[in-house]
Amino acid sequence: DAKTTQPPSMDCAEGRAANLPCNHSTISGNEYVYWYRQIHSQGPQYIIHGLKNNETNEMASLIITEDRKSSTLILPHATLRDTAVYYCIVRGNTGGFKTIFGAGTRLFVKA
Amino acid sequence: EPEVTQTPSHQVTQMGQEVILRCVPISNHLYFYWYRQILGQKVEFLVSFYNNEISEKSEIFDDQFSVERPDGSNFTLKIRSTKLEDSAMYFCASTYRGYTEAFFGQGTRLTVV
Numbered sequence: 059d060a061k062t063t064q065p066p067s068m069d070c071a072e073g074r075a076a077n078l079p080c081n082h083s084t085i086s087g088n089e090y091v092y093w094y095r096q097i098h099s100q101g102p103q104y105i106i107h108g109l110k111n112n113e114t115n116e117m118a119s120l121i122i123t124e125d126r127k128s129s130t131l132i133l134p135h136a137t138l139r140d141t142a143v144y145y146c147i148v149r150g151n152t153g154g155f156k157t158i159f160g161a162g163t164r165l166f167v168k169a
Numbered sequence: 170e171p172e173v174t175q176t177p178s179h180q181v182t183q184m185g186q187e188v189i190l191r192c193v194p195i196s197n198h199l200y201f202y203w204y205r206q207i208l209g210q211k212v213e214f215l216v217s218f219y220n221n222e223i224s225e226k227s228e229i230f231d232d233q234f235s236v237e238r239p240d241g242s243n244f245t246l247k248i249r250s251t252k253l254e255d256s257a258m259y260f261c262a263s264t265y266r267g268y269t270e271a272f273f274g275q276g277t278r279l280t281v282v
Contacts, residue, residue: 092270101173101260101273102212155200155267156225159212 062146067164070140076133078163080146083127089150091122092157093131095142102145102159105131136167171195175261175274182251182281190246190277192261201244202262202271203236205229212260218244219267251281 063081070076082091092107106113106120108129113120119132133140145162149155174193182188194201203215216226218236235247244263248255258276 090268094271096212099206099258099276099278101262101275102271104270104272107270149268151268155264156202156214156217156227157204157262157271158214159204161211 062148062160064144064146064160064163066161067166069166069168070133070136072138072167072169073135076131076136076140076165076167078131078133078144078146078165079128080131081128082146082148085126085148086150088152089148091120091126091129092147092149093118093120094145094147094157094159095140096145096162097139097142102157105144136165138167138169141165141167171272173261173263173272173274175259175277177277178275179278180280182279184253184281185250188248188251188279190248190259190261190279192244192246192274193242194244194261194263195265195272196242198263198265198272200224200264200267201236201238202264203246204260204262204273205257206260206276207254207257215246248279251279253281255279256281 093105094102096102108120122129143162143164176191201218206212214227216230217224233249237245260276261274262271264271
């Protein structure tokens, strides 16, 4: 699975959009970009995933660059409850199916 | 919304004792996983399980660990002789297919004393 690089921490004001970047320059054609988050010590929570098109669901939007070497997770109106560690994970649809977690980005949403 | 449930939420055990952590994956999911997270560290993969056998395991998953799906709903992780360094949060996860998104339980905090 391709490696990802994320900033260790970010701040965001409550009510503003949180834009979390991720670099995955070695991503291969059959690998998807997944985002999860972990609030305090709870179990990781799936947010969204995509292959090459931008995706949106009720939680977030995922913007993937045309060359697929980077992506941005957007939380459109961050709330205090969005304070968490956000993980960008690249994962293929063949072979091993484990999810490999890095250190992620610790997002602090401030009032 | 369907969810993965884990019991107990917290387990304290003495070093050298056996523990069994239990999980009920989402009912129509076919792939099951265990992960652990030592306090302040990353979430680490332990083992994946499909079609009643281990499909992949990490270096952490040594002979002290075993997994089982004893019936149609439960998925268990057994640690035969616990060590202090086994103290961690243990997360169970399941996926419908191997490559679909994983759903995680809320974890069992294992404390070995």
